[in-house]
Structure formats: structure tokens, C-alpha cells
Amino acid sequence: xxxxxxxxxxxxxxxxxxxxxxxxxxxxxxxxxxxxxxxxxxxxxxxxxxxxxxxxxxxxxxxxxxxxxxxxxxxxxxxxxxxxxxxxxxxxxxxxxxxxxxxxxxxxxxxxxxxxxxxxxxxxxxxxxxxxxxxxxxxxxxxxxxxxxxxxxxxxxxxxxxxxxxxxxxxxxxxxx
Numbered sequence: 001x002x003x004x005x006x007x008x009x010x011x012x013x014x015x016x017x018x019x020x021x022x023x024x025x026x027x028x029x030x031x032x033x034x035x036x037x038x039x040x041x042x043x044x045x046x047x048x049x050x051x052x053x054x055x056x057x058x059x060x061x062x063x064x065x066x067x068x069x070x071x072x073x074x075x076x077x078x079x080x081x082x083x084x085x086x087x088x089x090x091x092x093x094x095x096x097x098x099x100x101x102x103x104x105x106x107x108x109x110x111x112x113x114x115x116x117x118x119x120x121x122x123x124x125x126x127x128x129x130x131x132x133x134x135x136x137x138x139x140x141x142x143x144x145x146x147x148x149x150x151x152x153x154x155x156x157x158x159x160x161x162x163x164x165x166x167x168x169x170x171x172x173x174x175x176x177x
Contacts, residue, residue, distance in 0.1 A: 024143050024144055027103075028103050028104060028142075028144060028145050029103075030101045030102060030103050030145075030146065030161075030165075031165060032142075033128055033142055033145050033146065033147065034128075034162060034165040034166060034169065035165075035169055036130075036142070037076070037077075037128040037129060037130065037147075038077055038129055038130050038131045038137075039074065039076060039077025039078065039080075039128075039129040039131075039137065040074075040075040040076045040077060040126070040127070040128055040129070040162065040166065041069075041071045041072075041073065041074050041075065041077070041080070041083060041126075041127050041129065042071070042072045042073040042075065042124060042125075042126055042127075042151070042159065043069035043070060043071045043072060043082075043083055043124070043125055043127055044069060044070045044072060044122065044123070044124050044125075045067055045069055045087075045089060045119040045120060045121055045122065045123050045125060046067075046068045046069060046070050046082075046121075046122075047067070047068050047089075047121075048065055048066065048067060048068070048089060049066040049067065049068040049084045050064070050065055050066045051065055052064055052065035052088065053065075062086050062113075062117070062140070063086045063087055063088055063117055064086075065086065065087065065088060066084050066085060066086050066087065067084065067085055067086075067087040067088075067089060067119055068082055068083075068084050069082060069083045069084070069085065069119075069125070069127070070082055071083060072124065075162065075163060075166050076166050076169075077129065083127060083129065083137060085127070085137070085138070085139060085148075086117065086140075087117045087118060087119050088117060088118045088119070089118075089119060089120075089121045090118045090119065090120050090121065091120065091121060092120060093120050093123065093150060094106050094107055094108045094116065094118060094119075094120065094150055095149075095150050095152065096146060096149050096150075096158070099157075100156075100157040100158035100161050101157075101158065101161040101162075101165075102146035102149060102158055103145075103146070104144060104145075104146065105144050105145060105146055105147070106146065106148075106149055106150065109144065110144075114143040114144050115139065115140045115143065115147070115148075116148055119148075119150070120150060123150050124150065124151050124153075125148050125149065125150050125151065126148070126149050126151055126156075126158060126159055126162060127139055127147070127148050128141075128142070128145075128146075128147040128148070146158070
């Protein structure tokens, strides 16, 4: 396989390196996704906390803009009223076309960075969060996984499956008397 060449400018020297596409080791596991997340919340994309510096430029990498989400329900983890994540607001839906329970990221996350970073303004999203070493939360922790899927309604089959999986995990972790 021939990899694309990328030129990197460091100081006065130009280096050429090969770029590797997003890849993962082994199959994605929606069960692992549920069990390894530090928090799982259902949230609505409300507004920019920090708007993009250039509204005409959207990167597939980590955006310079952040979005404020209002938490509707905390399925696991400490309750918080809002979450702020890097991303772009959009006026179009980006639903996962696979049958739930999902084992792959929605279409926006298949364009280069391994993570979806665009959210429909006013849309509801199921967010699988990890705490970073700096104390922030991120959805960018399980490449190509459905860590921030848009849901259709409160009775969405993906949300229903995740709730059941969270309940199973709680039952397993309870000490037996």
C-alpha cells in the first residue's frame, strides 16, 4: 500500500513523512464502549461556547470551536447540567444508518479523523465521555466507535440498548449479600 506524503515544516527544514489512515486494533465493541466510558449522557447541542475562528473552514481534526450541550439525562457517571466539547454546529442531521446496537461511528466520523465532530443544532446526542488528565471530558477516546451518536427520540433503539447495558453493568457490579 502506498501512503500519501505529507510535508511538515519545522523551523527552516521541510520533512516529508507518510500519513497513516485511521485504524484500530481488533473489532469495535459496543459493550466495551458502555463499560469503559467514565460517563454516559443524553444531551442536546445548544450553542457555541466558543465559535469557530473561520466559519467557512471545518476540519476533520479537533475543531477550534466548542459546543455547549444541555444534559437531559445522565445514564452513568456524576450528574452535570452541561457538557462542553470541541465541535461544529450544523443544520443537518447525521444519524447512523446501521441497525443498533451500533458498532461503528456515524457518517461524519468516517471522513478522516476517526471521530464525528459535527452536531445538529438542537439535536439530541448520546455522549460516551472519558475524563482527560487535565480534568476535561472528551468523546475522542475510542476511534471509529459510536461515542457521540445523534438519536431520533427518547425511545431511540440505540438509547434503549445502552440503557439496558448500563443496567446490566450495575447488576454485575453490585456486591452479593
